[in-house]
Amino acid sequence: MKKLYVKTYGCQMNAYDSAKMADLLAPLGYAASDRPEGADMVILNTCHIREKAAEKVYSELGRLKALKAQKAQGGGRMLLAVAGCVAQAEGEEILARAPVVDMVVGPQSYHRLPEMIARSAREAGRALETDFPALEKFDSLMPPASSGISAFLTVQEGCDKFCTFCVVPYTRGSEQSRPPEDILREARQLADKGAREIVLLGQNVNAYEAGGWSLAKLCDAIAAIEGILRIRYTTSHPRDMAQDLIAAHGSNPKLMPYLHLPVQSGSDAVLEAMNRQHGGDDYRRLIERIRDARPDIALTSDFIVGFPGESDADFDATLRLVRDIGYATAFSFKYSKRPGTPASTMRKQIPEDVKAARLDVLQKLLLKQQYDFDDSQIGKTVPVLFEKTARDHGQIMGRTPYLQPVHVHAGAALIGQVAEVKIAKRTANSLHGELAKQGVPA
Numbered sequence: 267m268k269k270l271y272v273k274t275y276g277c278q279m280n281a282y283d284s285a286k287m288a289d290l291l292a293p294l295g296y297a298a299s300d301r302p303e304g305a306d307m308v309i310l311n312t313c314h315i316r317e318k319a320a321e322k323v324y325s326e327l328g329r330l331k332a333l334k335a336q337k338a339q340g341g342g343r344m345l346l347a348v349a350g351c352v353a354q355a356e357g358e359e360i361l362a363r364a365p366v367v368d369m370v371v372g373p374q375s376y377h378r379l380p381e382m383i384a385r386s387a388r389e390a391g392r393a394l395e396t397d398f399p400a401l402e403k404f405d406s407l408m409p410p411a412s413s414g415i416s417a418f419l420t421v422q423e424g425c426d427k428f429c430t431f432c433v434v435p436y437t438r439g440s441e442q443s444r445p446p447e448d449i450l451r452e453a454r455q456l457a458d459k460g461a462r463e464i465v466l467l468g469q470n471v472n473a474y475e476a477g478g479w480s481l482a483k484l485c486d487a488i489a490a491i492e493g494i495l496r497i498r499y500t501t502s503h504p505r506d507m508a509q510d511l512i513a514a515h516g517s518n519p520k521l522m523p524y525l526h527l528p529v530q531s532g533s534d535a536v537l538e539a540m541n542r543q544h545g546g547d548d549y550r551r552l553i554e555r556i557r558d559a560r561p562d563i564a565l566t567s568d569f570i571v572g573f574p575g576e577s578d579a580d581f582d583a584t585l586r587l588v589r590d591i592g593y594a595t596a597f598s599f600k601y602s603k604r605p606g607t608p609a610s611t612m613r614k615q616i617p618e619d620v621k622a623a624r625l626d627v628l629q630k631l632l633l634k635q636q637y638d639f640d641d642s643q644i645g646k647t648v649p650v651l652f653e654k655t656a657r658d659h660g661q662i663m664g665r666t667p668y669l670q671p672v673h674v675h676a677g678a679a680l681i682g683q684v685a686e687v688k689i690a691k692r693t694a695n696s697l698h699g700e701l702a703k704q705g706v707p708a
């Protein structure tokens with residue numbers, strides 16, 4: 267067997283793609299390895315969303331150069347591929363800057379990897395594939411070789427929203443939805459391999475639309491698949507939060523009461539400059555409607571601080587919105603200038619120290635909300651889907667409907683099942699509790 271090492275950066279869609287690339291290379295004799303040393307093939311599945319994310323690739327390539335040389339000394343060959351969003355955005359530049367790289371493959375063309383590998387064995391040259399062959403990729407993928415208890419399933423890709431700060435419409439192309447029958451087939455295959463939770467993925471997953479199917483309808487059909495206990499979806503855009511999807515949160519009991527709905531900012535002026543196409547109050551009203559359908563829903567979001575032109579008053583509006591909504595958890599970032607995006611050339615870029623100070627204030631508030639939310643579970647009995655054994659001996663780890671990790675002393679036989687757990691305490695990263703009814707899964 268040849269050894270394949272895949273390193274994944276960025277979002278869940280990259281994690282899904284990494285698994286698909288490994289499945290695709292298995293028939294060529296590549297078996298997954300958890301380290302790059304001695305690997306016959308290394309794939310860096312990269313992210314371009316912020317400057318830091320993109321820079322990591324070049325420093326990693328520096329390290330891999332030595333390993334590749336070692337392999338060559340031993341008479342072997344390490345093939346080095348850069349995949350993902352940096353590959354898409356900077357394909358030619360990578361080849362020019364990093365001679366160590368053998369192939370560059372974008373997120374919509376990685377199904378061509380086997381062919382690229384064959385080609386590189388025949389001729390010594392280097393290969394670049396960064397086309398957008400629409401949905402051809404999905405047709406060439408293999409059925410999942412294995413599955414965890416919680417499994418990602420990409421249903422929609424790309425983005426037509428063109429938020430002025432964001433590279434995704436350029437790296438992933440325009441919005442495309444997979445046909446529902448393909449998705450349902452993959453969901454059944456995952457369930458057969460042991461998946462109990464399906465997480466539907468898309469850059470704008472709630473924009474899903476194919477053959478008259480909406481995301482809500484897809485969730486209902488997946489709920490009917492034997493073995494599937496829970497359904498989640500991510501990431502959603504406030505503008506695509508359709509009424510049937512909101513209603514599904516009230517009517518589909520397998521749809522978890524947890525929604526990642528990024529708002530980015532609470533200031534109307536900033537939201538407008540970002541081209542989000544909604545204001546702060548539109549978002550507040552939307553959350554109200556969602557809470558009407560499912561009162562216990564937990565919300566999460568992404569925030570950007572220091573977008574060009576953001577004043578102290580704009581930033582205060584973000585803090586106000588966070589207090590009004592009350593988040594279970596959230597991601598927050600300093601605005602990062604991305605080449606080719608409209609915001610990168612806007613006047614009134616915000617100084618780094620101001621961004622850092624705002625991020626600190628926002629993150630303290632968000633962390634306090636997260637701890638308050640987690641603490642509100644203490645003393646309650648909640649259904650936990652167990653996913654794996656924990657690092658601490660004799661414990662297993664699972665998640666509440668709100669995605670909170672929970673550690674419990676119990677046997678591995680419960681993995682893959684939902685059991686009621688009485689929550690006793692919280693540590694920094696997890697809740698802890700005991701089975702409500704010893705050994706009797708719900």
Ligand code: SAH
Pocket residue numbers: 315316431432433434469470501502503528530568569570599600601602603604
């Ligand atoms: N489609 C999703 C976002 C995908 S990118 C949505 O619209 O919500 C994930 C997050 O990265 C974004 O929500 C945003 O908060 C952050 N992000 C994107 N571009 C960024 C940039 N240039 N600087 C800082 N953060 C950025």
Ligand code: SF4
Pocket residue numbers: 425426427428429432433434435469470503
């Ligand atoms: Fe980027 Fe905006 Fe599209 Fe999200 S909706 S991927 S932030 S352009």
Ligand code: F3S
Pocket residue numbers: 275276277278279280312313314315350351433434437438469
């Ligand atoms: Fe990053 Fe591409 Fe995902 S830029 S966040 S890996 S879509």
